[in-house]
Amino acid sequence: MRHDHLITSKQLSRGDIETVLDYAAEIDDDPSAVADRHAGTLLGLLFFEPSTRTKMSFETAMKRLGGDVVDMGSVESSSVTKGETLADTVRVIEGYTDALVLRHPKQGAATMASEFVDVPLVNAGDGAGHHPTQTMLDLYTIRENAGLDDLTIGIMGDLKYGRTVHSLAYALTNFDTRQHFISPESLQLPREVVYDLHQRQDGTGIKEHDSLEDVLPSLDVLYVTRIQRERFPDENEYQKVAGEYQIDGDTLEAASDDLTVMHPLPRVDEIAPEIDETDHAAYFEQAHNGVPVRMALLDLLLSDDKGIGGGTDE
Amino acid sequence: MSNDHDHHDGNDAHELRVSKIRDGTVIDHVHGGQALNVLAILGIDGSNGEEVSVGMNVPSDRLARKDIVKVEGRELSQDEVDVLSLIAPDATINIVRDYDVVEKHRVERPDVVEGVLSCPNAGCITTGDEPVTSRFSVLEDGVRCSYCETIVRDEIAALIDT
Ligand SMILES: [Zn+2]
Numbered sequence: 001m002r003h004d005h006l007i008t009s010k011q012l013s014r015g016d017i018e019t020v021l022d023y024a025a026e027i028d029d030d031p032s033a034v035a036d037r038h039a040g041t042l043l044g045l046l047f048f049e050p051s052t053r054t055k056m057s058f059e060t061a062m063k064r065l066g067g068d069v070v071d072m073g074s075v076e077s078s079s080v081t082k083g084e085t086l087a088d089t090v091r092v093i094e095g096y097t098d099a100l101v102l103r104h105p106k107q108g109a110a111t112m113a114s115e116f117v118d119v120p121l122v123n124a125g126d127g128a129g130h131h132p133t134q135t136m137l138d139l140y141t142i143r144e145n146a147g148l149d150d151l152t153i154g155i156m157g158d159l160k161y162g163r164t165v166h167s168l169a170y171a172l173t174n175f176d177t178r179q180h181f182i183s184p185e186s187l188q189l190p191r192e193v194v195y196d197l198h199q200r201q202d203g204t205g206i207k208e209h210d211s212l213e214d215v216l217p218s219l220d221v222l223y224v225t226r227i228q229r230e231r232f233p234d235e236n237e238y239q240k241v242a243g244e245y246q247i248d249g250d251t252l253e254a255a256s257d258d259l260t261v262m263h264p265l266p267r268v269d270e271i272a273p274e275i276d277e278t279d280h281a282a283y284f285e286q287a288h289n290g291v292p293v294r295m296a297l298l299d300l301l302l303s304d305d306k307g308i309g310g311g312t313d314e
Numbered sequence: 315m316s317n318d319h320d321h322h323d324g325n326d327a328h329e330l331r332v333s334k335i336r337d338g339t340v341i342d343h344v345h346g347g348q349a350l351n352v353l354a355i356l357g358i359d360g361s362n363g364e365e366v367s368v369g370m371n372v373p374s375d376r377l378a379r380k381d382i383v384k385v386e387g388r389e390l391s392q393d394e395v396d397v398l399s400l401i402a403p404d405a406t407i408n409i410v411r412d413y414d415v416v417e418k419h420r421v422e423r424p425d426v427v428e429g430v431l432s433c434p435n436a437g438c439i440t441t442g443d444e445p446v447t448s449r450f451s452v453l454e455d456g457v458r459c460s461y462c463e464t465i466v467r468d469e470i471a472a473l474i475d476t
Contacts, residue, residue, distance in 0.1 A: 108439040
């Protein structure tokens, strides 16, 4: 199967994921080998929601492939404020560029947009929906640090609204993993996601918890996400749960020495700075991995001879 | 399946409630209370002059109480019949020509319904002003938006886009 768009991590098979990660590792080793691969190629960046880092990461990736980017600028200054539909915007910008990257506040935006364009479209986050390139760099980091098979991972924090968490959980079902989801009750995984995860795996690999304590010693990877104040109607409610999902040196006493701690960043106070200097910390490395991984993805999507999964299936 | 002609069982009271039609479609064995939703899902509101009769909460052998809808002068398409299955999974469709039932079939659940339901998720791209037709995949126990992936299990009738 060959994909022309990258919308959700659900569309990716184990083979697809391995193709991207292997290629990203190759690029990471020798970025100069692909420095001119896409000279003259233009990538359109359509960010209907601010995300400086994700945008910069795509921009860096494209430029390191020898290409360039055009950017629609901030939503406030664009025609969106005049009421233009997303369907129209993508059809216009498609005419200028060779591929599109879309970040949009509405769920399903990337799926819809991809139905209106012929150039490859990459979903860089659609509301509470999906963020597959984040998932790819997460998987890359996990593979580098802990391997992707026989893996026990804890995913902790705001699991309800965290699209990065949902995308990652889907992708991990392609591998031999045990996934522990740790969150306050009010921020548990949406039932839809649990339903899907059980469909994709027999369910024995999926467990939900409200406390990290029981599972921490068994984890190879702990993936922490931010619990946002604004999710709680009442500041007291927030204070009650927030502390329980923060980790510091004391918390990690009970963890394996090999535990890898990840975070999609930005963090606020979920991970104490004292962890940064330990061997556990992989979150900055994780952020840096965004560039080689996005280079690999863009190259695969932009090359006629490649495509994600192209050539690996008969 | 019993030969459930309980509305034609010779009981005049029933005959009076829902009269026979000459040409058209009889949708029988609709769960009690769903008849108006059946009309809504088919986009039938009488504004095109169709002659429609509806029987609600009629006694039935197969369902304790059932609704029945008769549409004069219109034969339902397979697509329409498929969509009906979402809210009337046990319905039987009788195509009537010259007072005779010439075809009788059960509804079947389609894999996908397009342009019939609207997504209940306010954060879904289909709820804005985009030129997009709603699309839901049909699950064993509900429907799921093909765009935002929201699953709806109950109250599917409430999503009917009228
Ligand atoms: Zn939707």
